[in-house]
Amino acid sequence: MDVLKSKQQVSTYIIHSQEEEIKRIAFELHEGVGQNLYSILTGLQFVESAAQEPHMKNYLREMESLIEKTIQEIRLLSVELHPPAxxxxxxxxxxxxxxxxxxxxxxxxxxxxxxxxxxxxxxxxxxxxxxxxxxxxxxxxxxxxxxxxxxxxxxxxxxxxxxxxxxxxxxxxxxxxxxxxxxxxxxxxxxxxxxxxxxxxxxxxxxxxxxxxxxxx
Known part of the structure; x- marks a missing residue:
């Protein structure tokens, strides 16, 4: 019985340690990578507003769409790892x-x-x-x-x-x-x-x- 209890304690400790690391990674993804991508998106939108050539505007819009999709994927991954709520x-x-x-x-x-x-x-x-x-x-x-x-x-x-x-x-x-x-x-x-x-x-x-x-x- 003591052996079983000891194994459960070890399993609990490992899971708790993993969850703490997961929480840290989730925070870094959301607050670090996610925020950096949002800043890049804002910058691209500013450049697009000043661009004159139609092909350049289209290219910038494609890049903006890709970054928006990436931000959404990072948000989902962050919540999957550890939801703030x-x-x-x-x-x-x-x-x-x-x-x-x-x-x-x-x-x-x-x-x-x-x-x-x-x-x-x-x-x-x-x-x-x-x-x-x-x-x-x-x-x-x-x-x-x-x-x-x-x-x-x-x-x-x-x-x-x-x-x-x-x-x-x-x-x-x-x-x-x-x-x-x-x-x-x-x-x-x-x-x-x-x-x-x-x-x-x-x-x-x-x-x-x-x-x-x-x-x-």
Missing amino acids: LTTLGLLPAIKSYIKLYTSTFGILVELESTGKENSIPERNSIAVFRVCQEALTNIAKYADTSNVKMNFIWNNDELKITIHDFGKGFKLEEHDDHHHSSGLAAMKERMLLTGGKCIISSKIGEGTSIDLSLPL
């Missing part, structure tokens, strides 16, 4: 913010419902649950072949329950052999285990996949 506002607002970017990127509509009174969650647990939801949504975009997802948050006094159902093509868990997908599912279960919670995954061919999370509060 997770630290400042909490889990549910962070999920809502991520869903907006997710839908605009993948075209998958996520219907989110929350019932009960939202409780505060320790940051480590909040990050863990966010990562699991993020992995679930990423897997849906890659594998589910669906355009609709339903996500429910159910807040109780001592427990948060989250369900995610994708209405996609589903798969057989016992026959699943995609290494990246299966390792992602295992990581989701491991993260929830380290919070004292659970992650249960079920799937049926033609009916979609459901992920049920529970987190003690």
Whole structure:
């Protein structure tokens, strides 16, 4: 039992250290690289306004469009790495913010419902649950072949329950052999285990996949 507890402590420490580094990188991307690109975009727009030749104006507009797209991609990457709302506002607002970017990127509509009174969650647990939801949504975009997802948050006094159902093509868990997908599912279960919670995954061919999370509060 002591060996198991020690392994969990090591896993928790590693994950926490990784998250701190991820948070730093996300901040540098958004505040450093993103801001520098925005300054370049502003400069190009100024040059375009002064340009006389039509071909030069067109070229500058193409460059502006490319930089705008790059800024959007960096913004999405920064939020995927560590959403600012997770630290400042909490889990549910962070999920809502991520869903907006997710839908605009993948075209998958996520219907989110929350019932009960939202409780505060320790940051480590909040990050863990966010990562699991993020992995679930990423897997849906890659594998589910669906355009609709339903996500429910159910807040109780001592427990948060989250369900995610994708209405996609589903798969057989016992026959699943995609290494990246299966390792992602295992990581989701491991993260929830380290919070004292659970992650249960079920799937049926033609009916979609459901992920049920529970987190003690």
